[in-house]
Amino acid sequence: MSANVPTTLLEAKAVAKHFGGVKALRDVSLTIRRGEIYGLIGPNGAGKTTFFNCMTGLYVPDGGGFVFDGVPLVADAPHQAAERGIARTFQNIRLFGNMTALENVMVGRHVRTRAGVLGAMLNNAATRAEEAAIRQRAMDLLHYVRIEDRADDLAKNLSYGDQRRLEIARALASEPKLLCLDEPAAGMNATETAELRELIEGIRRDGTTILLIEHDVKLVMGLCDRVAVLDYGALVIEDVPAVVQKDQRVIEAYLGA
Amino acid sequence: MNKWLSPRSAFGITLIVVALLGLPFVAAMGGQAWVRILDFAILYVFLALGLNIVVGFAGLLDLGYIAFYAVGAYAWALLASPHFGLHLPIWVILPIGAGLACIAGVLLGSPTLKLRGDYLAIVTLGFGEIVRIFMNNLNAPVNITNGPQGITLIDPVAFGGFKFSGTTQVFGYALTGPMKYYYLLVALAILVIIINLRLQHSRIGRAWQAIREDEIAAKAVGINTRNIKLLAFAMGASFGGIAGGVFAAMQGFVSPESFSLMESIMILAMVVLGGMGHIPGVILGAVLLSILPEALRYGVGPAQMALFGKQLVDPESLRMLVFGLALVLVMRFKPAGLWPSPERKRELGEKRMEVAK
Known part of the structure; x- marks a missing residue:
């Protein structure tokens, strides 16, 4: 990372979302800094994609909100999120x-x-x-x-791998400040994952901040500058990979202990 | 694109121009009725290309398209007939007609934006009927549309002193009213073809296609789906309005029964049968579906007389039977339409292969 102080690009403030009685997100607050690769992990159903959808305007949060690049994001306006500089890919291409x-x-x-x-x-x-x-x-x-x-x-x-790449190219076409990738390595073999990793690092080098949702813990820990862990819709921890990996709550969440 | 045409395409274009210019004279040999049929064929090409923007490009199933045609027709009828004593010139009426139809398009579009497929079809179908019923009943307490009697003695299209009704002598040729309208309609149709082609390969055209393919992904890449869909409705409606105006002027008479649901379905059938979203296909569909029933009308009766020596089946019902059968056969054997775009052909062809696997 560069020597100058990293500034905040996106700030989520107590974002809440529920579907009927299910609380998909419980007051999630986190901060993404300019120029970093930020990982968002958690077990299935932890609320990662819901968080993504709230941020990109596909869902309207029931509480809280987002500040992007110093200005609040308007809820329920996906096209405006793209215009402000948030681009995304989808879990199911x-x-x-x-x-x-x-x-x-x-x-x-x-x-x-x-x-x-x-x-x-x-x-x-x-x-x-x-x-x-x-x-x-x-x-x-x-x-x-x-x-x-x-x-x-x-x-x-x-091919599947090329479709993933194409989706990234389409997202990059809008010149995003923040590129959100929803499980880009899902269904990829080791070689494809390695190539993807190279691509993501290249995109960051070229100046785009990246938010990465991923199941592949190895990829996330190796690639990300900071990682947040969601479990049952709540933020467990937000820190550098080395700390997150050793956290007892994270281990419990993943092992279901 | 190459600035200079290759000799082959130049020859092709010359051939088309000559054919288009000569066609009404050929048709006139069979009587002016055939020229009038030709006029309607071109008018339907115009309408089908307007609907193609909504259905073919943006993928919004619209079963009430005839309503915009009705709005345009009545706009002309009311502003250029003795009904209100108004006789405004064409360059005033046509923009008003197109504008009113455009507003009607936005009015229909805005509450239906969240609907897709069948649901949208039902709402638009209702809208088409509402407009027709309005025209039918707006004769009391204030007589606006003259109700079911319709409006008569509508002014023909006229540029300055040149009227499109009646016969005039041009360079020694006698040009009848329908022939003059033919040339006007061909000019309009060429204009709408160019607009369609340009829209298709533009930023807006791609946005329409993206919405048709995947609306959520379209939103995510920053397309304002609400505005872009409304734009499709408004554009399609405006073309409908212009066609309606020309129709009113050409007929000299409008009444609500010209704007039935059947008409909407016919125009949609032209688009689907020809090849949704593919401009040459839509043109083919419109020409075929407007001329074929007429040809059957003139052919079925005499054919029976020749074969059996008497009329076995009422020509009118047999005509619709043959017509319906033709539609079923086309949809069975050419599901992408008679002349689909290469992409769509591949799309449907592959689906069949997947089933076969």
Whole structure:
């Protein structure tokens, strides 16, 4: 990490969410600093994805809220979260299956581009220039995640690992400040996981903060600067991996003791 | 894109232009009725391409599309007929008609944004009926639409002194009213084809497709799904409104019964049968479904006479029977439509392979 004091990028303040009687999140507060890889782990059903969905605006929290980049996030507005600089991938990959890989990434440029209906109908110089820029940037991103040779294939025909990569490329297309990855290594073999790790480290090096939800404890402990553990919707601990690994409560949560 | 056309495509375009220019003269040999059928075919192309924005691009199943057509038609009828004594020029009425239809589109769109598929279809179907029933009953206490009697003596399309009704001599050729409307409609249709093509390959077009594919993922990448869906409704409705205006002017008469549910279903059938979201397919679907029933109307009766020497089945019911059978067969053997886009063809083809595995 750089020598200067890390500043806060995202602050969750007592976020609560319940579904009927189930308390999925109980006043979770945590802080993500600029430039770090932050891991969020916990057993199945601990509330990790719920936390993600609250943050990215897909769910409206029942209590608390988020401050991103110094300004509160508006609840129930996923498109605004993306505009503010939060991009995400999904646990069960959600690509636009019948669009090509390139088109998927081009859609990702939506929030950073302007052309409207009038521009499209007139197809004026500004629109054409923007369209060319979108295409170029999307191509660059496919190159970045190393699937540029699949650019013209339909997203659904890509291999599982490539689909994961494509989803990351699409998320990066919106130039996020915070990239949230929901179990990106799920279903990957050792080689693919190693490549993914390399990719994530590269993205961080290029200046994007990363929030990583993962089941693969080894990957999280090796990759993350700090880790938070959720259990039954409550925050157990938030610290550097070395401390988290030795924490008795974490061991209990995972072993079910 | 290449600035200069290859000789082959230049030849193709010339051929299409000549065919489009000559078609009404060929049709006129069979009588002006055929030119009128041609006019309606082009009008349906226009309508189907408008609906294609909503159904094909954005994936929103709209069964009340005819309502926007009705709004446009009545806008023209009320602003250019003796009914209110108004005779506004085309460049005033057409934008008003398109604007009103656009507002109607947003009105329908906003409460239905959270609905998908079947549920959306039911609400839009209801909306279409509501508009028709309004037109039917807005003759009391204040007579606005003249109720079921409809509005007559509507002004034809006119640019300055040039009227599209009646026969005029142009360069020694006698151009009848339907022929003049034909050229007007072809010009409008070409315009809407260009707009459709450009929208499809634009930032907005991609956003529509993304919503159709996966709405949650579309939200997550920052697409304001509410606005983008409303935009689809508004755009589709505006085209419907323009088509309605031209329809009113061409017919000189509108009444609520022209805007029945059957019409909505016909236009949707054109889009689906031709190939949803694929512009050439939609055009083909519209032309086929508007001309085929007419051809059957003229063909079925004489064919029976020739085969059996008498009318066995009422031509009108046989016509619908043949028509229905044709639809069923197409959907059975070409589920993606007669001329689907390459992607969609692959999509449905693969599904079948998966089942076969």
